[in-house]
Amino acid sequence: MTDLTPAPLLPVTDDVDTGGFFAAAARGELAIRVCSECRTDLHLPRENCPRCGAFSREWRAVPRTGTLYSWTVVEHQVHPAFPVPYTVVLVEVDDTDGVRLLGRIDGRPDLEIGQAMEVWFQQVGDVTLPQWRPAASQEESA
Structure with a gap:
């Protein structure tokens, strides 16, 4: 098989x-x-x-931290490797001149513009991808 x-x-x-x-x-x-x-x-x-x-x-x-600038929830599957729903986030990296990076979060998380985010590293095969999630201190206080 x-x-x-x-x-x-x-x-x-x-x-x-x-x-x-x-x-x-x-x-x-x-x-x-x-x-x-x-x-x-x-x-x-x-x-x-x-x-x-x-x-x-x-x-x-x-820094491995940033601020949520924007996001969108993807509901229509465009590739079989990415099951829906998932959320694409745009994060402005702390201590930079407006550098914004993308990340992917599974599902439909409860997000808010301006909330603190932190990077984590996803291993996919031989590649390490920076991803973003709400900062741990915010998750603990929720």
Whole structure:
């Protein structure tokens, strides 16, 4: 009998512009690309800095916390590897210049714009994916 479980869709983790993000996640860190010259956050990662024009860039570890900026609940299944319902969250990462990252939460969680969020790391095959959830302190007080 064959396994009918669909393979998950996974990102390319060795790309020159995004590989450092996934390498950091594999170490349990959240990292963003920054300009080595003027320290501008470069998210989405790009070849050169839009502020100073420098082509030197590096990865900087950032806090594993953020604020819920927006979310949507997906009710229509678009791929067999992602059963519905699930919620896609957009989180503004703390101590960054407005960097926002996406995450996925199973089901229909009770969320509120502005609530504290924390990252956790999901292992899917050989890839480590940063995901978001409501901060533990908020869950405990609920």
